[in-house]
Amino acid sequence: MLIAFNKPCGVLCQFTDREGRATLADYIRKAGVYPAGRLDRDSEGLLLLTDDGALAHRLTDPRHKRPKTYLVQVEGTPTAAALQQLARGVRLKDGMTSPAQVVLRASAPGWLWPRDPPVRFRKHIPTAWLELTIREGRNRQVRRMTAAVGLPTLRLVRVRVGDVELGTLAPGEWVELTGDGAR
Numbered sequence: 001m002l003i004a005f006n007k008p009c010g011v012l013c014q015f016t017d018r019e020g021r022a023t024l025a026d027y028i029r030k031a032g033v034y035p036a037g038r039l040d041r042d043s044e045g046l047l048l049l050t051d052d053g054a055l056a057h058r059l060t061d062p063r064h065k066r067p068k069t070y071l072v073q074v075e076g077t078p079t080a081a082a083l084q085q086l087a088r089g090v091r092l093k094d095g096m097t098s099p100a101q102v103v104l105r106a107s108a109p110g111w112l113w114p115r116d117p118p119v120r121f122r123k124h125i126p127t128a129w130l131e132l133t134i135r136e137g138r139n140r141q142v143r144r145m146t147a148a149v150g151l152p153t154l155r156l157v158r159v160r161v162g163d164v165e166l167g168t169l170a171p172g173e174w175v176e177l178t179g180d181g182a183r
């Protein structure tokens with residue numbers, strides 16, 4: 001079984017929490033499924049869950065280099081040099097990242113829902129949107145990459161993992177997929 005879930009901001013990628021924060025259990029009532037990968041609490045978008053350990057491994061193991069695509073709202077105006085640095089790879093404390101595919105978008109896509117809570121607005125500091133595809137999955141990697149090139153992440157929405165797209169799922173909605181989604 002493979003589930004595509006649109007994880008809202010503020011939800012933990014686990015089914016229990018001793019502190020009473022929102023978890024996957026608040027949205028998904030399927031026994032025996034677990035996240036195949038993670039999104040941090042402040043990130044949104046596509047999260048895959050499965051009851052198949054081998055499938056979870058294929059979806060998450062870095063050796064499979066499964067592409068993950070994100071829409072990233074950053075603080076500041078990206079320079080050509082910053083975009084090139086993201087495309088070549090960025091040196092982080094835990095080593096160099098693999099090259100990323102990066103596209104500067106004119107604006108947020110029209111289908112993107114408002115974030116709850118809203119992203120902070122600062123009148124005199126511009127923001128921009130990037131579409132960033134990586135083939136790794138280090139802890140908070142996209143946020144660390146954009147920060148390393150002087151563009152702190154304000155909002156992070158995963159829209160694709162491999163061949164599985166977020167599509168029209170609204171925040172908090174999920175759907176069971178046919179096949180293993182790992183073509």
